[in-house]
């Protein structure tokens with residue numbers, strides 16, 4: 001990635017929220033590339049917390065035990081070593097959790113861990129400290145509402161359930177069929193939307209963007225236009241220089 005981000009972006013963050021496979025991470029990653037920023041996908045933290053509980057043998061339904069474990073665990077975020085990457089790796093107690101975060105048991109366990117209020121409080125604190133570095137696209141479920149309520153630009157991405165299930169099935173190399181992916185997607189969405197602690201909802205001042213009929217490039221163009229309107233400091237000339245540089 002470009003190491004000289006848009007000048008002045010140290011104060012800047014963009015919040016992107018949305019349900020499973022709405023395009024948050026793909027759109028966020030491409031936006032980060034265009035702007036010379038970093039992508040902070042906060043989902044990796046809830047996945048890493050789930051992985052930590054599973055590898056330490058803590059039952060995910062035991063809220064207090066999970067919260068105690070997470071409180072005692074050291075979470076660290078660091079830029080991926082590949083210089084082309086805009087993503088962060090997450091380390092737990094010194095071990096890079098990134099290779100394990102998409103495992104099926106993590107995928108199915110994560111909404112349970114993400115629903116524990118005291119786990120969320122710990123994660124949000126780390127996320128706010130990370131985002132304070134600026135020049136960052138921050139992606140999740142509660143970024144515009146809880147983590148960064150003052151973010152200058154907030155986008156809520158969505159897409160129809162069928163489109164999202166198709167995208168997720170195509171991403172999974174296991175050859176999972178669309179019908180079962182649709183069910184799993186609906187289950188995880190329902191849990192994220194109905195939990196008491198920071199349920200998935202759009203912030204009142206978020207701009208909604210439905211990506212069902214958009215290609216990735218069109219979605220990124222639309223998101224970039226929203227950001228430039230909301231953050232006038234990002235002059236287009238600067239962006240073009242970064243893009244070509």
Ligand code: CDP
Pocket residue numbers: 019020021022025042043044046047110111114139140141142143188192
């Ligand atoms: O990529 P995908 O949308 O499938 O998931 P993710 O962004 O990696 O998030 C995985 C899970 O973590 C979500 O289903 C939520 O339960 C939880 N999560 C959350 O509660 N709050 C966030 N800010 C990010 C993720």
